[in-house]
Amino acid sequence: MIKKFLGRYAASFTLTTLVLLLVNIVIRVRLGDMIPFIAMVIGIALVALAITLSITLFKLDKPNALITTILGLVPLMAIPLILRIIYGVVIFRFTFVLFIAFALCALAYAVAVLVVASRYKKEAKDLNDLLK
């Protein structure tokens, strides 16, 4: 369980680092702003933790599929808040940007859930076909 969690965390950390690095480059080139290094590192660690928690909760066996799917969304909702603390007014000058960020997180999660659900539905169908 811990090994799996750490593996997911490592993957999330790498992905988050790459994405935020790209965002920082864009901010630097377009706006000329620099984001403090310490804030970035802590931010990346926290975002990665939120993603890992979300995946872990989503994949829980109990109590049931619907509850774990809803629970999986909760840690993701922290990501826009973490990003707001890191980037401040550079990105989140207007409140509606925060709401857009929330909506994007929820949308990304919904897409991920749909992809996973359809893939496993197909897998179950294949297995049922083999039973016939």
Place this chain on the structure above:
Amino acid sequence: MKVELDQQQDIKELEIRIRYKERDQQFERLLAFIQAADQTIIGHQEDKTFVLRPGDILYFESVDDRVVAYTDKDTYTIKQRLYEIETMFPKPLFIRVSISFVLNVTKIAHFSSSINGRIEAELTNGDKILISRAYVPQLKEALGGRLK
């Protein structure tokens, strides 16, 4: 598949002869099924000991430090470890589906998937067993042309 039955008074023990063109999956499964029909496993219930036939067992589960065999009506504690059970019986009949379950594939009623990416096997007695993604390929292989 054609089945011929031939009663003879002079033979000493039951004899099964299979005529085949090639040793394909169906052949291997049939062979495994016949071989398993003669096998038994010892199950314990408190201080009582029972002889169990593989065909009666729905699945084996590893619980804490022991292995439990589930039949339609009862549960029995088994001395063997789960990996030993896996190798004890012919492969296509009993198959590992997760870290703590070995399933009798002939007892699967149907499969279902859930929204959070889980596959469950519902057995003939209504029990639901979670299938690990890692074991799906070998389960598919075991089910290819399953014996009814």
